[in-house]
Amino acid sequence: MKATVIVTLKPTVLDPQGMTIQRSVKSMGLPEVADVRQGKYFDVNLADGVSPDRGKEIVQKLAKDVLTNPVIEEFRIVWEPR
Amino acid sequence: MGAAMKFGVVIFPGSNCDHDCYYAVQSVIGKPVEFIWHQDTSLKGFDAVILPGGFSYGDYLRTGALAKFSPVMQSVKEFANKGGLVIGICNGFQILTESGLLPGALMRNVTRQYICKFLKISTETTNSPFTNQAQKGQILSIPIGHGDGNYFADPETLKRLNAEDRVAFRYHGENPNGSLESIAGILNEGRNVLGMMPHPDRSSEQILGSTDGKLIFESMVNALAGAGR
Numbered sequence: 001m002k003a004t005v006i007v008t009l010k011p012t013v014l015d016p017q018g019m020t021i022q023r024s025v026k027s028m029g030l031p032e033v034a035d036v037r038q039g040k041y042f043d044v045n046l047a048d049g050v051s052p053d054r055g056k057e058i059v060q061k062l063a064k065d066v067l068t069n070p071v072i073e074e075f076r077i078v079w080e081p082r
Numbered sequence: 083m084g085a086a087m088k089f090g091v092v093i094f095p096g097s098n099c100d101h102d103c104y105y106a107v108q109s110v111i112g113k114p115v116e117f118i119w120h121q122d123t124s125l126k127g128f129d130a131v132i133l134p135g136g137f138s139y140g141d142y143l144r145t146g147a148l149a150k151f152s153p154v155m156q157s158v159k160e161f162a163n164k165g166g167l168v169i170g171i172c173n174g175f176q177i178l179t180e181s182g183l184l185p186g187a188l189m190r191n192v193t194r195q196y197i198c199k200f201l202k203i204s205t206e207t208t209n210s211p212f213t214n215q216a217q218k219g220q221i222l223s224i225p226i227g228h229g230d231g232n233y234f235a236d237p238e239t240l241k242r243l244n245a246e247d248r249v250a251f252r253y254h255g256e257n258p259n260g261s262l263e264s265i266a267g268i269l270n271e272g273r274n275v276l277g278m279m280p281h282p283d284r285s286s287e288q289i290l291g292s293t294d295g296k297l298i299f300e301s302m303v304n305a306l307a308g309a310g311r
Contacts (some may be wrong), residue, residue: 020194
């Protein structure tokens, strides 16, 4: 099983890196880019033989307890179709 | 009078202020101090634990995020829950928030720059084992050196920190990193855990430009002496 975990800052949290990218892009001549939010992306591969239910549980726990700081970030999980 | 008080300085892979803290306690304050390896699990015999600055685990994932899985951190949590004194300086503060020992998070500086310089902080409370030798409102000259010191917490947490007198330090004048309400250091509910971004370990001797940081170590000594250590 393979999953992608995408971690982003909560919408209410200021993202100085995203803002810097947006401003830079504007000065390179793309003023149409209104907003950029930076995040992180993790590919997670599970060992062979892990049941789908257990796999979902594991990736959920990994995303929640390790990959995300719940004070400032949120995540979503995308499962790769088999 | 109990046994001589003993300080411990935790070394994580990537800590780089461990020797600064050790030196400040041993040579400036004159108290026994030992290093604690991140894989150790016993804090027996220690009265105060210092989580030093640096770049634990290379700041991978998020600053302080991987250090919380070091074996020693489970012991630090138990030590803190039993009332032991724990101070996290810079990366140590980041580790304390990631571990859940302190609320909130340290985000990327709002200027996106790593900032290394002396600045002023004000002592917001003297009601703690880390600030009892300072005056309320006392301005300390103390350096920062960080890229992720921008304190963030939800409005409810901020309200609670203020209501419970748990903001230990605020930046005075200039807010260097965008921290909410200029917060530079906070205490836990039990007041025995302090996290602060500025470095008392780099400002305890005149040759380094300031001796104001010494007040924090002296407060700890005073608190421990008062508790019979």
